[in-house]
Amino acid sequence: MAAEVLAELGAVSWRQPTDERFLRRYARIWLCWTVAYTAPFLAAAIGLVMLEPLAFPVALASLAHAWIIPELYAFRGASVLRPKGPRNQSSEAVAQGLLGDLLGHLPRELQRRTGLAMQRSDMGVWLLGEAGAVLVAPGGRRVHCFCVRTTDRELPPSDRIAHLLLALRTDEQGFATVANHAFCGAPWRVRRRLPVAMRPALDAACEAARAEDGERA
Amino acid sequence: MSRLIKMDASGHSTLAEWTEEDQSGFDAAVREFRTALDEGCIGVLDQGEGQAQQVRELPRDAELVILRRPIAGG
Numbered sequence A: 001m002a003a004e005v006l007a008e009l010g011a012v013s014w015r016q017p018t019d020e021r022f023l024r025r026y027a028r029i030w031l032c033w034t035v036a037y038t039a040p041f042l043a044a045a046i047g048l049v050m051l052e053p054l055a056f057p058v059a060l061a062s063l064a065h066a067w068i069i070p071e072l073y074a075f076r077g078a079s080v081l082r083p084k085g086p087r088n089q090s091s092e093a094v095a096q097g098l099l100g101d102l103l104g105h106l107p108r109e110l111q112r113r114t115g116l117a118m119q120r121s122d123m124g125v126w127l128l129g130e131a132g133a134v135l136v137a138p139g140g141r142r143v144h145c146f147c148v149r150t151t152d153r154e155l156p157p158s159d160r161i162a163h164l165l166l167a168l169r170t171d172e173q174g175f176a177t178v179a180n181h182a183f184c185g186a187p188w189r190v191r192r193r194l195p196v197a198m199r200p201a202l203d204a205a206c207e208a209a210r211a212e213d214g215e216r217a
Numbered sequence B: 001m002s003r004l005i006k007m008d009a010s011g012h013s014t015l016a017e018w019t020e021e022d023q024s025g026f027d028a029a030v031r032e033f034r035t036a037l038d039e040g041c042i043g044v045l046d047q048g049e050g051q052a053q054q055v056r057e058l059p060r061d062a063e064l065v066i067l068r069r070p071i072a073g074g
Helices: A007-012 A019-049 A053-079 A091-102 A107-114 A155-169 A172-178 A189-190 A195-214 B023-038
Strands: A117-120 A124-129 A132-136 A143-150 A181-184 B004-006 B013-018 B042-047 B051-053 B063-068 B072-073
Touching: A007 A172, A007 B072, A019 A053, A019 A143, A019 A181, A053 A143, A053 A181, A053 A189, A053 B063, A091 A155, A091 B004, A091 B013, A091 B023, A107 A117, A107 A195, A117 A155, A117 A195, A132 A195, A143 A155, A143 A172, A143 A189, A155 A172, A155 B004, A155 B013, A155 B042, A155 B051, A155 B072, A172 B072, A181 A189, A181 B051, A195 B051, B004 B023, B004 B072, B013 B023, B023 B042, B023 B063
Parallel strands: B004 B063
Antiparallel strands: A117 A124, A124 A132, A132 A143, A143 A181, A143 B072, B004 B013, B042 B051, B042 B063
């Protein structure tokens, strides 16, 4: 990636730069947070049954909370890649052509099948959607989901992706800093909440992240 | 032939075209480019291999300069 500062960074000058170190720390905090809001429900469920077995319906409700809340977070993460905004069918073909020119052969084919553009980078492998991006960290065992979009919402879908791709290629760290972090966790948690057509893109990104990690090692 | 394009609701529009020898064409492209920057667009030169460069002056020898809108966290 070029060592250039993204123009949009001026709008979020108070933010700490989102680099690999920041993301590793964020992932640890996210894990602790997940344990912190899940463990009390699990403990309550176990404690209730131990104290009074007849309270098992309440224990089940407590277990349901322990399952549902992380699922809602994962759903929020997957949502960053879902198609959003106007479809602009009449101009999408033109936009698709430009995006195809920007992508290499394999990412272009993947984008046409799944609607997501894949970009390898220093921080991992990115998947870009119309209004968000997912970064698969090196090794493919963790994903970071970001809400980020162009400020012109009338653009056709492929142009919205091209905006994110060009910004990412200009300054990866700046791109991640401008974006809002929505979720961090294991890829499988996001994959099951993605539309079926998009899942091969996440699989390909995880595979690429594993391969790159192997090459680095 | 070099091109200055802007991503818009139609997919993209070609704002100007010029060649190395075509000074008037390049001047017109520079005017269009500056107008777009004043409107808040960002000029980008895609360099392939996962790299792109922001440009504040229109490079005469660039094949394709793309104007995009700013991005923001959703």
